[in-house]
Amino acid sequence: xxxxFSPEKETASREQIRAWQDAGLRDCVRRVYDNVPYYxxxxxxxxxxxxxxxxxxxxxxxxxxxxDDLREAYPYGLMARPLTDCVRIQSTSxxxxxxxVAFYTQHDVDLWDECCARAIVAAGGTPDDxxxxxxxxxxxxxxxxxxxxxxKLGSLTLPMSSGNTDRQIQFMTDLGSTILCCTPSYxxxxxxxxxxxxxxxxxxxxxxxxGAEAWTEEMRRDIENALGxxxxxxxxxxxxxxxxxxxxxxxxxxxxxxxDYFIAEVIDPKTGEVLxxxxxxxxxxxxxxxxxxxxxxxxxKDICILSRERCSCGRxxxxxxxxxxxxxxxxxxxxxxxxxxQIETVLLNHGYAANYQIIVDRxxxxxxxxxxxxxxxxxFSDELSKITAREKELVAALKSMLGxxxxxxxxxxxxxxxxxxxxxxxxxxxxxxxx
Numbered sequence: 250x251x252x253x254f255s256p257e258k259e260t261a262s263r264e265q266i267r268a269w270q271d272a273g274l275r276d277c278v279r280r281v282y283d284n285v286p287y288y289x290x291x292x293x294x295x296x297x298x299x300x301x302x303x304x305x306x307x308x309x310x311x312x313x314x315x316x317d318d319l320r321e322a323y324p325y326g327l328m329a330r331p332l333t334d335c336v337r338i339q340s341t342s343x344x345x346x347x348x349x350v351a352f353y354t355q356h357d358v359d360l361w362d363e364c365c366a367r368a369i370v371a372a373g374g375t376p377d378d379x380x381x382x383x384x385x386x387x388x389x390x391x392x393x394x395x396x397x398x399x400x401k402l403g404s405l406t407l408p409m410s411s412g413n414t415d416r417q418i419q420f421m422t423d424l425g426s427t428i429l430c431c432t433p434s435y436x437x438x439x440x441x442x443x444x445x446x447x448x449x450x451x452x453x454x455x456x457x458x459x460g461a462e463a464w465t466e467e468m469r470r471d472i473e474n475a476l477g478x479x480x481x482x483x484x485x486x487x488x489x490x491x492x493x494x495x496x497x498x499x500x501x502x503x504x505x506x507x508x509d510y511f512i513a514e515v516i517d518p519k520t521g522e523v524l525x526x527x528x529x530x531x532x533x534x535x536x537x538x539x540x541x542x543x544x545x546x547x548x549x550k551d552i553c554i555l556s557r558e559r560c561s562c563g564r565x566x567x568x569x570x571x572x573x574x575x576x577x578x579x580x581x582x583x584x585x586x587x588x589x590x591q592i593e594t595v596l597l598n599h600g601y602a603a604n605y606q607i608i609v610d611r612x613x614x615x616x617x618x619x620x621x622x623x624x625x626x627x628x629f630s631d632e633l634s635k636i637t638a639r640e641k642e643l644v645a646a647l648k649s650m651l652g653x654x655x656x657x658x659x660x661x662x663x664x665x666x667x668x669x670x671x672x673x674x675x676x677x678x679x680x681x682x683x684x
Contacts, residue, residue: 253362253366253367253370253401255509256367256370258509259367259564260563260564261509261565263557263565266509266565267304267305269508269509270305270512270537271303271304273510273537273538274302274304274305274308274512274537275299275303275304277537277538278299278302278311278545280329281329281543281545282298282299283299284329284330285327285328286326287326288327291314291318292311292312295310295312297310297312308535308546309523311545312545312546313521313533313547314546314547314548315548316349316488316548316550319349319350320347320349323348323349323350327544328541328542329540329541329542329543330352330540330541334354334541335352335353335354335541336353336354336355336358337352337353337357338350338351338352338353338388339353339388339389339393339487339491340388340389340487341487341488351487351542352541353490353539353541354540354541356540357490357541357542358397360490360539361397361490363398363401364398364485364494364496364507365394365395365397365399365401365491365492365493366398367398367496368395368458368492368496368497369395369399369402369404369428369458370402371481371496371497371499371562371564372428372456372457372458372481373428373479373499374399374402374404374428374456375404376402376403376404377404378404378405378427378428379404379405379424379425379426379427379428380395380399380404380406380427380430381407381409381420381426381427381428381429381430382395382399382406382407382408382409382410382430382431383409383410383417383429383430383431383435384410384411384492385410385411385670386408386410390485390487390490390491390492391430391431391432391460391461391492392408392410393491394485394492394493395430395492396408398493407424407426411432411670414439414442417439418439418442418446418448421454422448422452426452426453427453427454427455427456428454428455429454429456429458429476429478430457431457431459432459432461432462432668432670432671432672433459433460433462433464433468433469433480433603434668434671434672435668435670436457436459436472436480437468437475437603439476440472440476441475441602443475443476444475449476449477452476452477454476454477454478456480456481457472457478457479457480457481458481458496459472459480459481459482459483460482460485460492461492461670461671462672463571463572463574463590464571464590464593464603465590465593465597466594467593467594467597468593468597468603471597471602471603479501481496481497481498482497482501482571483495483496483497484504484569484572486534486549488544488547489511489534489547490510490536490539493507494507495507495568495569498562498564499561499562500561500562502568503556503568503569503570504568505560505566505567506566506567506568506569507566509566510536510537511535511536511537512534512535512537513532513533513534513555513567513569514532514533514534514535514546515528515529515530515531515532515553515554515555516533516548517530518530518531518550518552518576526556526557527556528554529552529554529573530552530554531548531551531552531576532551532572533546533548534546535547550575550577551575551576552573552575552576553569553570553572554569554573555568555569556568556569556570573588573590574588574590580609580618580675582609582616582651583615583616583653585653587618587651587653589607589674589675591650591651592607592620592650592655594650595646595647596620596622596643598646599642599643600625601622601624602623602625604622604623604665604667605621605665606621606665606673606675607674607675607676608620608621608676608678609675609676609677609678610678610679611678611679616679617656618654618655618656619655619656619657620643620647620655620656620657620658621657621658621660622643622657622658622659622660623659623660623661623663623664624636624659624660624661624662625662626662628659636659639659640658640659643659644657
């Protein structure tokens with residue numbers, strides 16, 4: 250039997266979920282007010298006291314928290330429990346400014362492990378599976394999160410970490426890995442390497458759990474076809490706990506949010522107004538169940554849509570769409586909003602692999618955008634006239650999708666550096682010209 254606890258909570262009634270969240274919110278607000286001076290000051294500036302928060306209907310009264318707050322309070326300013334109660338620290342992979350650091354009590358680690366175990370079960374995992382974890386370990390939450398979830402479920406766990414692709418494939422074949430956990434870009438690279446070596450029939454994978462970067466439905470289909478698996482999305486942030494905040498089920502139509510531990514809202518990113526279910530906006534989380542590092546109304550900058558429509562898998566937790574972009578890394582080119590996922594969709598629909606880069610530049614006060622994409626070996630052997638025609642075809646397709654002109658340059662296979670972690674898709678050179 251699985252040894253992760255409370256799986257029955259995933260099919261609780263909406264009334265029961267609301268009761269958990271109301272009680273958890275009241276408790277969390279009181280804890281942070283009493284124990285975190287930084288929070289207390291923000292709440293007092295907003296004119297709200299713990300007794301003003303009776304439940305979800307009062308959530309909008311609380312001030313938002315942002316990554317700037319976490320950096321300002323670095324390292325210990327947002328802790329709600331003494332450091333002696335903490336057993337774990339994780340950090341973001343960001344390299345600008347102060348890093349975001351999160352702390353965990355043993356209770357927090359247990360809940361995080363449970364969330365990741367739920368994700369593995371939703372992908373068809375059982376204690377009989379061999380879970381191959383190729384996310385990075387260390388301060389990055391990907392490896393430790395899925396590693397803990399696999400242990401909680403009772404599966405055999407391969408803590409591979411990222412890199413050393415030859416060893417990855419050897420262990421996959423020798424030990425019979427059945428569930429692969431990594432970034433989608435690294436999954437695509439592994440698939441490419443496996444097929445180049447002619448080892449597809451030696452691989453026993455049945456599912457993949459891929460997260461930590463944005464990926465499209467087209468990329469999902471490519472990975473599924475290349476590896477003969479079903480590919481599932483997983484969502485999380487270091488600030489909230491790590492991967493496992495939300496995960497896909499067999500329906501693959503959005504990710505269930507673990508509402509017994511997290512409260513999700515969608516707001517207008519410009520006004521902060523809470524939007525009705527079904528409208529697109531910025532995702533905001535309250536991690537009310539965390540002991541060491543609970544966050545109230547944390548703005549993720551991820552754009553998505555929430556839905557409580559009945560799911561065929563039987564889970565009753567609210568679902569979020571894949572992030573549809575970010576409110577802070579959206580490209581504005583010639584006054585037009587551009588998301589890298591739009592460009593990826595065009596490329597994959599035209600038969601190209603997910604190996605591309607987007608270069609944005611500014612010359613003489615005019616923005617330009619260039620998309621460099623690798624050809625397949627078959628395309629690369631074509632005559633120059635055919636390659637030029639392909640470039641023109643992509644230019645037209647991108648113009649139709651984006652509404653602006655983007656130059657396209659087809660490059661030879663494997664000329665764009667592969668990523669074993671988060672893929673670097675965008676190079677914005679306009680920053681070089683800012684005074």
